[in-house]
Amino acid sequence: MTHNAVVVGGNRTPFAKAGGPFAQASNHDLLTAALDGLVARFGLAGERIGEVAAGAVLKHPKDFNLTREAVLSSALSPATPACDLQQACGTGLETTIYIANKIRLGQIESGIAGGVDSTSDAPITVSDPLRRTLLKANSARSAMDRIKPFASVRPSHLKPQAPSVTEPRTGLSMGEHQALTTERWGISREEQDELAAASHHHLAAAWDDGFFDDLVTPYLRVAGDAILRADTSVEKLAKLRPAFGGEHGTMTAGNSTALSDGAATALLASEEWAAAHHMPVLAKVVDAEVAAVDHPGGDDLLLGPVAAAGRMLERQGLTLDDFDLIEIHEAFASTVLTTLKAWDDEDYCRGLGLDGKLGTIDRARLNVTGSSLAVGHPFAATGARIVPTLAKLLHQRGAGSKGLISMCAAGGQGVVAILEAV
Amino acid sequence: MGALEKAFYSPVGKAVSAKAGLKEPPRLRRGRTWPDGPIVLASIGGGDLASRTMRLLGRATEEPVVDEGESAPGYGSRIGALVVDATAATRIDQLEELRALLRPAVRAIERSGRIVVLARPAAGDWEAQAVARALDGINRTVGKELRGGATATLLEVAPDAGPGDLVSTLGFVLQGRSAFVDGQRWHVDAANQAQDPLAERPLDGRTIVVTGAARGIGAAIARTLARDGARIVAIDIPPAGEALAAVANEVGGTALQLDITAADAGLRIASHVAQRGERIHGIVHNAGITRDKMLVNTDAQRWASVLEVNLAAQMRINEVLLDPATAGGIEDGGRVIGIASTSGLAGNKGQTNYAASKAGVAGLVAAMAPDLAARAITVNAVAPGFIETEMTGRIPFVQREVFRRSNSLSQGGRPEDVAETIGYLLDPSSQGVTGQVIRVCGQNLVGA
Numbered sequence A: 001m002t003h004n005a006v007v008v009g010g011n012r013t014p015f016a017k018a019g020g021p022f023a024q025a026s027n028h029d030l031l032t033a034a035l036d037g038l039v040a041r042f043g044l045a046g047e048r049i050g051e052v053a054a055g056a057v058l059k060h061p062k063d064f065n066l067t068r069e070a071v072l073s074s075a076l077s078p079a080t081p082a083c084d085l086q087q088a089c090g091t092g093l094e095t096t097i098y099i100a101n102k103i104r105l106g107q108i109e110s111g112i113a114g115g116v117d118s119t120s121d122a123p124i125t126v127s128d129p130l131r132r133t134l135l136k137a138n139s140a141r142s143a144m145d146r147i148k149p150f151a152s153v154r155p156s157h158l159k160p161q162a163p164s165v166t167e168p169r170t171g172l173s174m175g176e177h178q179a180l181t182t183e184r185w186g187i188s189r190e191e192q193d194e195l196a197a198a199s200h201h202h203l204a205a206a207w208d209d210g211f212f213d214d215l216v217t218p219y220l221r222v223a224g225d226a227i228l229r230a231d232t233s234v235e236k237l238a239k240l241r242p243a244f245g246g247e248h249g250t251m252t253a254g255n256s257t258a259l260s261d262g263a264a265t266a267l268l269a270s271e272e273w274a275a276a277h278h279m280p281v282l283a284k285v286v287d288a289e290v291a292a293v294d295h296p297g298g299d300d301l302l303l304g305p306v307a308a309a310g311r312m313l314e315r316q317g318l319t320l321d322d323f324d325l326i327e328i329h330e331a332f333a334s335t336v337l338t339t340l341k342a343w344d345d346e347d348y349c350r351g352l353g354l355d356g357k358l359g360t361i362d363r364a365r366l367n368v369t370g371s372s373l374a375v376g377h378p379f380a381a382t383g384a385r386i387v388p389t390l391a392k393l394l395h396q397r398g399a400g401s402k403g404l405i406s407m408c409a410a411g412g413q414g415v416v417a418i419l420e421a422v
Numbered sequence B: 001m002g003a004l005e006k007a008f009y010s011p012v013g014k015a016v017s018a019k020a021g022l023k024e025p026p027r028l029r030r031g032r033t034w035p036d037g038p039i040v041l042a043s044i045g046g047g048d049l050a051s052r053t054m055r056l057l058g059r060a061t062e063e064p065v066v067d068e069g070e071s072a073p074g075y076g077s078r079i080g081a082l083v084v085d086a087t088a089a090t091r092i093d094q095l096e097e098l099r100a101l102l103r104p105a106v107r108a109i110e111r112s113g114r115i116v117v118l119a120r121p122a123a124g125d126w127e128a129q130a131v132a133r134a135l136d137g138i139n140r141t142v143g144k145e146l147r148g149g150a151t152a153t154l155l156e157v158a159p160d161a162g163p164g165d166l167v168s169t170l171g172f173v174l175q176g177r178s179a180f181v182d183g184q185r186w187h188v189d190a191a192n193q194a195q196d197p198l199a200e201r202p203l204d205g206r207t208i209v210v211t212g213a214a215r216g217i218g219a220a221i222a223r224t225l226a227r228d229g230a231r232i233v234a235i236d237i238p239p240a241g242e243a244l245a246a247v248a249n250e251v252g253g254t255a256l257q258l259d260i261t262a263a264d265a266g267l268r269i270a271s272h273v274a275q276r277g278e279r280i281h282g283i284v285h286n287a288g289i290t291r292d293k294m295l296v297n298t299d300a301q302r303w304a305s306v307l308e309v310n311l312a313a314q315m316r317i318n319e320v321l322l323d324p325a326t327a328g329g330i331e332d333g334g335r336v337i338g339i340a341s342t343s344g345l346a347g348n349k350g351q352t353n354y355a356a357s358k359a360g361v362a363g364l365v366a367a368m369a370p371d372l373a374a375r376a377i378t379v380n381a382v383a384p385g386f387i388e389t390e391m392t393g394r395i396p397f398v399q400r401e402v403f404r405r406s407n408s409l410s411q412g413g414r415p416e417d418v419a420e421t422i423g424y425l426l427d428p429s430s431q432g433v434t435g436q437v438i439r440v441c442g443q444n445l446v447g448a
């Protein structure tokens, strides 16, 4: 028995820069707040939901059961089960796919997909030499033996290690990887700054319209996305110094996402459950795909979504022209721009095993209410931000409108999905 | 708390202020609680509406002690309430009968006890109309003389109203729910209500919209109405969303982040309700703002924002929700509640804009009530006096302490006191109460 899995709505906290207004909030706090706002919006207090799936990229060991603990702190029924999933920056979309698939199979009738990240509250670990010393001291028998190992500790060992978003196999940060891609694909600084400015302007307009009034609940007195710069411009962005790719690099803090704090959730259900509970139905989850590239072998780290989108469209018999709206996660402005270029590159697409290039899109359909450059990018939360946003936009355009989501993720992976308004 | 405020509430400060005559205010009986002592029932001229209503309330009553002789007789122990049916009182000599009932009762009334007089609206010959007004004077004065949190209430009941029409009103007045309603008079019309007892959860399964529900009086309204069974749609401006969500989740309702001044506010509310397959039983227009300045400093902007939020927005919303064609609108037999203010009714320095908006609300409900009577929709307002909230918490301490004490109960009211009065008006069996403004002010010294 199969069902339609539909997006009922969503809720997220505003997103803010790491070390900003949410600096004291943990992943647990943020995710609980996002859940509680969702519960309030849809009157779910005390309700048992089929399952909640969420995750965080940067997790404390104590957060081993993050989502379930957040459910217990929330206003949901404590009989609501939960699990943690993680797919790097694609987490919030991967949890949506997981919940949607269970709904489609009839294993659950309702579910919440989410994601959270607090780069402010990232786990700080000790260096390997210090860890070995501590272990040795711990297992020593005499007091003297216990002290001895510390003689070998050097000041450098005491430096706490903040988590890095470095690819373990290449030693390069994500920005450094993307800088190589940017150069290889010949993406100009101007294009990147234009895309970044558009992201801010679109997001600002959407806030002004009240578009987010039923998608965001304020948190810790922050009512709107704190990274948003409504008054930014290509001229202002052009003044920023390169952050990646050396002194002639084109990637700046303005056209790269900032480390962010925030949480997002999406309420999904079978159409039957939504009707029985008098819930709105925005869009159904049509299909999804995950792909990966061989970045240690030299592939572009963040172009995983190209193969994912290509395979999914071929399976669905759809082309890019069939989509009213397209959401490409703005990890960096140049990620979006290289993705668009790659979609339109016959050789590249054939090289991925696709029948041919995907083609071009009308830029007026891209990230129409802004994306990660302006909103911010709390890693695991972004997918669960995009899903309800796109579902609402499609619903406004009318039944049958289709939307494509494309998200790059660490490890050379890409997660994509199709929503269609009902 | 400022230094002055801290000193005032310190043990030394309390001792000093007690010497100066500032007593600890009485603790009021609240909630769905009845008086402890017996309820004494009396009639002047043989009216029996009070006794029939008391039977419907299921409360036993006792005979009154009457002051007829030389030495004033006493009750011997505390009484909980005195209910006098004066519906047949039309002559000046009948007022003496009331005095003879009140004198022993006022002396014996317990803390948070109740003196309730039932009368007819002014009608008949000159003497009868003078007597009707005299009762009002008596009620106001008794309210001021009573101590220990006891209150006085005058209910003007239409001649053809039956016990079913009065039960929710008399129940409200006798219970702790009316704790901060003192010295007031309002009308109960005939509405042909079935003779049902007082409901414990009169709003069971009914959808009630509360604006400004994120905090203060609005949050208390949401809680109190949810206790009475209502499904709450809690509305506040988007920036107040976090507190709003907490209130909605606490009462098991839904949160709608919405600025009531938005042009499409009425439609947004209706579609939220319609989506859930419901219609609105009642809407409580609680959201309100102050922008205080003396008139000489009040510019057009300050003027407009207050009138917009406190008056114009609710009129626009009502228009949409009262259209029978609106899915998710107000059902027939529904309720519209406005929040006026004693400052609006009495006037208050520095609040011309606010007074305009709040007196406007009083005018609005009076105007709407007759027009909606055919659909059995009642329209009423409550006028809070000094209520302890964040809004009044910003008033400087000394001024605040003066406001607090300048009423017959010598204290500020609580948000729940306003909420309980609203709950009473929303009760389906309060059908005979419409076009009224009930002050929840502890009989504030200022005001109508």
Ligand SMILES: NC(=O)c1ccc[n+]([C@@H]2O[C@H](COP(=O)([O-])OP(=O)(O)OC[C@H]3O[C@@H](n4cnc5c(N)ncnc54)[C@H](O)[C@@H]3O)[C@@H](O)[C@H]2O)c1
Residues within 6 Å of the ligand: B211, B212, B213, B214, B215, B216, B217, B218, B235, B236, B237, B240, B258, B259, B260, B261, B285, B286, B287, B288, B289, B309, B339, B340, B341, B342, B383, B384, B385, B386, B387, B388, B389, B390, B391, B392
């Ligand atoms: N506190 C008192 O002593 C007192 C006395 C008389 C009357 N009142 C009235 O009672 C009502 C509640 O007062 P309170 O003391 O709880 O005030 P409050 O300021 O604590 O709460 C008012 C709420 O209304 C909301 N609100 C304001 N503008 C809004 C808008 N445009 N759209 C949606 N929501 C909006 C606010 O965000 C706030 O949550 C007000 O109408 C007030 O005028 C209060």
